[in-house]
Amino acid sequence: MSAEALVVAEGLSRHYPLPRTSLFTRAERVRAVDGVDFTLARGHSLGIVGESGSGKSTLARLVLALEPPSGGRLTLFGEDPATLSAEAMRRLRRHMQIVFQDPFGALDPRHRVARIVAEPLQALRPDLARAERRAQALEVMEQVGLRASDGDKFPHEFSGGQRQRIAIARALITKPDLIVADEPVSALDVSVQAQVLNLMRDLETSHGLTYLLISHDLVVVEYLCAEIMVMYRGRIVERAETERLFAAPAHPYTRLLLASVPRMEAGRARRDGVAPPPAEAETGDAIGDGCPFAPRCPLAEHRCRAEAPRAREIAAGHRVACHLA
Amino acid sequence: MSLLAVRGLTVALPTGEGEARALDGVDLELAAGGTLGIVGESGSGKSMTALALMGLAPAGARIAGKIALDGEDLLALGEREMDRIRGARLAMIFQEPMTSLNPVHRVGQQIGEVLALHRDLAGGAAREEARRLLERVELPRPARLLRAYPHELSGGQRQRVMIAMALAGAPDLLIADEPTTALDVTVQERILTLINDLVDAEGMGLIMISHDFGVIARTCEAVAIMYGGRVVERGPVADVLARPAHPYARGLIEAVPRLGRGRAGRLATIAGAMPALGAFPAGCPFADRCPQAEEACQLQVPAMRPLGPARAAACHLLEAAP
Numbered sequence: 001m002s003a004e005a006l007v008v009a010e011g012l013s014r015h016y017p018l019p020r021t022s023l024f025t026r027a028e029r030v031r032a033v034d035g036v037d038f039t040l041a042r043g044h045s046l047g048i049v050g051e052s053g054s055g056k057s058t059l060a061r062l063v064l065a066l067e068p069p070s071g072g073r074l075t076l077f078g079e080d081p082a083t084l085s086a087e088a089m090r091r092l093r094r095h096m097q098i099v100f101q102d103p104f105g106a107l108d109p110r111h112r113v114a115r116i117v118a119e120p121l122q123a124l125r126p127d128l129a130r131a132e133r134r135a136q137a138l139e140v141m142e143q144v145g146l147r148a149s150d151g152d153k154f155p156h157e158f159s160g161g162q163r164q165r166i167a168i169a170r171a172l173i174t175k176p177d178l179i180v181a182d183e184p185v186s187a188l189d190v191s192v193q194a195q196v197l198n199l200m201r202d203l204e205t206s207h208g209l210t211y212l213l214i215s216h217d218l219v220v221v222e223y224l225c226a227e228i229m230v231m232y233r234g235r236i237v238e239r240a241e242t243e244r245l246f247a248a249p250a251h252p253y254t255r256l257l258l259a260s261v262p263r264m265e266a267g268r269a270r271r272d273g274v275a276p277p278p279a280e281a282e283t284g285d286a287i288g289d290g291c292p293f294a295p296r297c298p299l300a301e302h303r304c305r306a307e308a309p310r311a312r313e314i315a316a317g318h319r320v321a322c323h324l325a
Numbered sequence: 326m327s328l329l330a331v332r333g334l335t336v337a338l339p340t341g342e343g344e345a346r347a348l349d350g351v352d353l354e355l356a357a358g359g360t361l362g363i364v365g366e367s368g369s370g371k372s373m374t375a376l377a378l379m380g381l382a383p384a385g386a387r388i389a390g391k392i393a394l395d396g397e398d399l400l401a402l403g404e405r406e407m408d409r410i411r412g413a414r415l416a417m418i419f420q421e422p423m424t425s426l427n428p429v430h431r432v433g434q435q436i437g438e439v440l441a442l443h444r445d446l447a448g449g450a451a452r453e454e455a456r457r458l459l460e461r462v463e464l465p466r467p468a469r470l471l472r473a474y475p476h477e478l479s480g481g482q483r484q485r486v487m488i489a490m491a492l493a494g495a496p497d498l499l500i501a502d503e504p505t506t507a508l509d510v511t512v513q514e515r516i517l518t519l520i521n522d523l524v525d526a527e528g529m530g531l532i533m534i535s536h537d538f539g540v541i542a543r544t545c546e547a548v549a550i551m552y553g554g555r556v557v558e559r560g561p562v563a564d565v566l567a568r569p570a571h572p573y574a575r576g577l578i579e580a581v582p583r584l585g586r587g588r589a590g591r592l593a594t595i596a597g598a599m600p601a602l603g604a605f606p607a608g609c610p611f612a613d614r615c616p617q618a619e620e621a622c623q624l625q626v627p628a629m630r631p632l633g634p635a636r637a638a639a640c641h642l643l644e645a646a647p
Contacts (some may be wrong), residue, residue, distance in 0.1 A: 042468050051509035052480075079350055107354035159598050160367075189366035189599070191534060194592035201591070216510065221584045223592070246585050260514035261584055262539030268360070268546065 003041040006095075006178050006210055007063055011072035012036045012235075014058050032058040034234035037311070042177065045204065045211040047221030047242070049257070050231035056214045059231070060180050063212060064098060065089070077177075080128075094124045097171035101183035102269065103163035107155040114151030117141060117170045124174055140169045143206075144199060147190040161192035165199065172207060182214045197223055218261060222246065230254045233292035236311065240318040250314055253293045291323070299324055326396055328497060329355040329378075333390035336370075336377050336554075338602070340524040344387065345603030347373045349554040349610075350392070351407045352629070355547075357497070360524060362541030362562065365551035366577070368599045371534045374551070375502045378532070379417050394498070413443040416491035420503040422483040426475040432459075433471030436490055445496035458489040462519060481512035485519070492523065498530040499523075505540065516633040538566060538581060547635070550574045553600070553610025556629070560636030563621050573611045573640040609641065617642055 014033040033055045040046050040063075050056045061067050062074060065081040074081060077095055084092065097120070100106045107116055118137035121128060128136075138148045144165045155163060164184065171179055173223070184200070185193040201224060203209055213283040215221050221228055221242075228245045230253065238251040249255045290305040297304065303323055311321040330343040331353040337344040348370045355361050365371040376382050378392060380399060385437050387570040392399040394414060399407065411417075419425050427435055436455040440446040446454055452471070459467035462485040464476045474646035475483055491499055501520065521544055524531045533544045541548055549559040550571065558571040579593035588640060597614040606612040620643050630644075 027434070051511065161598065190365060190577055191580045191595040192598070194582070194594045196580065198591050198594060218510075219584050222584065222586070223582045223588060226588075243587055256511055258584070260510045262514070262517065262537065262543040263584065264538045264542050264578075264581070266539075266542055267563065268542075268544060 003043055004068050005039050005075070006042055006077060007038075007040040007212070008075040009036050009038050009063070009072065010074075012059075012062060012069050012074055013071035014062055014067065015070045021028055027187075031055075031234045033062060033069075036234075038229060038236065038239065040178070040210065040212055042210050043208075044227060045209075045213065045225045046214065047213045047225035047228045048231055049215055049218055049221050049228060051216060051257075053233070054231040055234040056231050057182055058234075060098075060182050060212065060214050064096060064180055065093075090124065094120075096177050096178040096180065097176040099164070099167050099171050099172060099179060099181040099184045101186050102186065103160055104155075106167050107163060109155055111156060113146075113158075113166055114138060115143070115172055116155070117151075117166060120170060120174050130190075136173060137169070140172045142167075143172065144169045144203070145195075159192070160188050163197055164188060164196050168196075168199065170192055170204070172203070175207075176209070178210050178212065180212045180214070183216070184213070185220060186215070186217065193220075200224060208258040218257060230257065235292055236319075236320065237293065237322070238318075238320045239311075240315075244315070244318055248315075248318075249317070250320040251293075251322045252297050252299055252324075256296075291321075327354050327393075328357040328359065328395060329532075330352065330393040331378070331391070333394075334368075334371055334374070334377060334392060334636060335389040336382050337387040337389075338383065339385050340603055342603070345388075346554050347602060348377060351551075351554070351556055353556070355498070355530050355532065355557075358524070358528045360533070360545040360547065362533045362535065362537060362545035362548040363551060364535060364541055364548060364577075366536060366599055368440050368553075369461040369551040370554040371551050372502055373554075375417065375500050375532065375534050378500060379411060379415060412439055412496070413494040413499065414497045415496060416496035416505045417502065418484070418485065418487045419501040419546060420506050422480070422487040423475060425487060426483060428475055430474075431471065432473050432475065432478075432486055436486075436493055437472075439490050439493040455489075458492055459486070461492060461523075462486075462489045464489075468611055478507050479512075480517060484508065488516075488519065488523070492527070492550075495527070496529060498532065500532045500534070502534045503536070504533075506535070506537075515539075520544060538578065543567060546621075548647055550577070555610055555639065556610065557640070558636075558638040559629075560632070564633075570632055570636070570643055571611075571616055571640050572615045572642075574638070609639070 012033060013035055015029040015031050018028040018030060048056045062069055077092060114134050114137045118133040138151050142148060146165055168249045185196050188196060211224060213221055213224055225242055227241050229236050232253050238254045249258055289308060291309050294300040294304040309321045309323045311319045313319050314325060329352060334348055334351040337644045338350040352372060363371045363374060376575055382388055388400060414495050427603060433455050435601055437451045440451045456467045459470055462603060464470055464485050505516050533541060535541055545562055548562045548565050549556045552573045558574045569578050576595040582592055596616055606623055607626050609622045612618045626643045627639045629639045631637050
């Protein structure tokens with residue numbers, strides 16, 4: 001890939017120990033993120049889709065260096081965060097920002113909006129005068145469709161969609177290259193969701209942003225991302241350019257996800273040719289050394305339960321971790 | 326006769342400055358075994374409609390109009406009579422089953438309470454019926470599940486338990502308010518399949534409340550789109566989704582990103598934002614945001630105009646079908 005790599009993950013893992021059930025057994029571990037490899041190139045926004053428990057939010061926290069990996073290597077803007085001094089890490093952080101799902105919880109209710117938006121500058125640019133920080137805050141607020149006069153209001157005076165604009169303005173103020181957005185429109189109504197998605201796409205061009213978009217919603221990821229990774233139980237099971245993934249999904253889990261999205265065009269009858277999806281996984285399904293999806297997979301063979309499939313490239317840029325793909 | 330006929334349902338809530346109408350003249354119709362979706366955004370009144378049907382409107386609300394279930398006006402009933410109908414003839418499931426299940430009681434006990442109240446079952450007969458209900462909602466190992474506490478179940482399993490409790494009184498009408506919004510998409514698909522199967526097998530009517538047109542299309546034959554406490558359009562799901570007539574319905578449907586359409590084109594949006602309760606225009610509730618609004622729209626509330634078989638919309642700019 002010729003474009004500059006903003007994020008490179010190699011065998012990235014994050015395991016959490018579970019409480020021991022007995023003195024005589026080994027402590028079990030949850031493999032929240034389990035050996036993930038990917039490169040996020042500038043200008044090539046990447047979506048991570050998966051259901052609850054897939055590890056997608058943990059992966060976002062790893063990429064933001066909010067928690068250390070328990071295995072593998074992460075390179076951010078060409079540097080390994082594990083080796084950086086606090087000062088160097090702070091300089092690196094201005095290049096990446098996060099936008100969360102809940103625009104209500106993410107904004108301090110006691111502060112006026114201009115101060116909330118300017119807040120990241122306090123840590124990054126302590127040299128700036130207060131008036132200058134405020135001027136910059138009002139400028140980004142206008143760029144996301146808010147009014148300068150909104151700067152003196154409090155968060156509770158805004159609707160959900162406007163609060164998400166405030167959160168986006170705060171992310172933009174450090175002029176980041178990368179925005180990690182974790183379910184940025186899930187809490188919004190349909191018509192407001194469309195406004196925020198359009199804004200995010202406009203900013204991608206106007207501000208030269210690259211998104212790492214975490215979502216359970218395939219449609220949202222399709223709208224914003226050039227490329228998609230599908231996560232299941234801590235692993236990337238499929239990765240492809242967006243169009244390719246929707247046209248030729250190769251992993252049985254990806255196909256199940258796509259078939260499960262209720263569509264406006266469909267009637268009450270099940271869509272033709274789609275088998276009912278297998279039972280939802282019960283918590284604690286032992287997967288041992290096999291494929292994490294094997295317990296739910298309609299196609300699973302003996303081999304799938306015995307041996308974890310490695311990701312293989314089945315077409316240019318299209319990688320799948322499935323023995324049968 | 327219809328299973329459910331709602332006429333002019335109005336719910337006025339007390340606010341700082343007098344009253345605000347959360348529902349304003351809502352008409353709905355559902356035949357026995359019929360399926361109706363109610364779609365709208367936050368503040369549209371869709372959940373208030375469900376609560377009013379269940380006799381669960383907030384304390385202090387002033388309710389007017391008529392809710393006829395099999396010809397019996399529910400609004401004329403006393404609280405004790407309504408208790409008898411809730412669970413037995415009307416049942417409701419909610420978005421987050423964890424808040425509707427009692428965390429300190431086992432699943433079997435909670436289903437048992439419904440069976441004792443509405444079916445006069447106790448002891449071994451109640452246990453056997455509870456086990457049958459869990460089987461009916463396709464939960465594995467029902468005997469073991471009866472002894473489980475709600476927190477031991479997954480989100481999908483909890484919603485199935487809620488559906489089993491709703492079925493316990495053998496209701497004529499099931500009201501489902503965003504029952505799958507908190508669930509993963511693969512689990513949602515299974516729950517929607519289950520609801521469809523149960524509605525068909527038991528001959529229950531269904532009112533599905535959702536913000537998601539896909540969920541409505543998957544479960545319902547008819548749809549009502551709400552805005553500002555009013556129904557602005559209704560008709561068969563396929564017709565309304567393919568050719569929405571009301572400008573709000575059109576805007577909302579066009580704002581939905583569709584799977585497989587890729588990055589081409591921008592999403593259509595609706596200008597402005599949903600007003601707060603009590604701040605809707607005096608005329609058509611959508612007049613402030615409507616791209617086609619004329620002077621009359623600001624002044625006068627449009628009546629529902631028939632647009633063809635089973636279709637109607639409330640917009641001054643539409644020609645009524647002859």
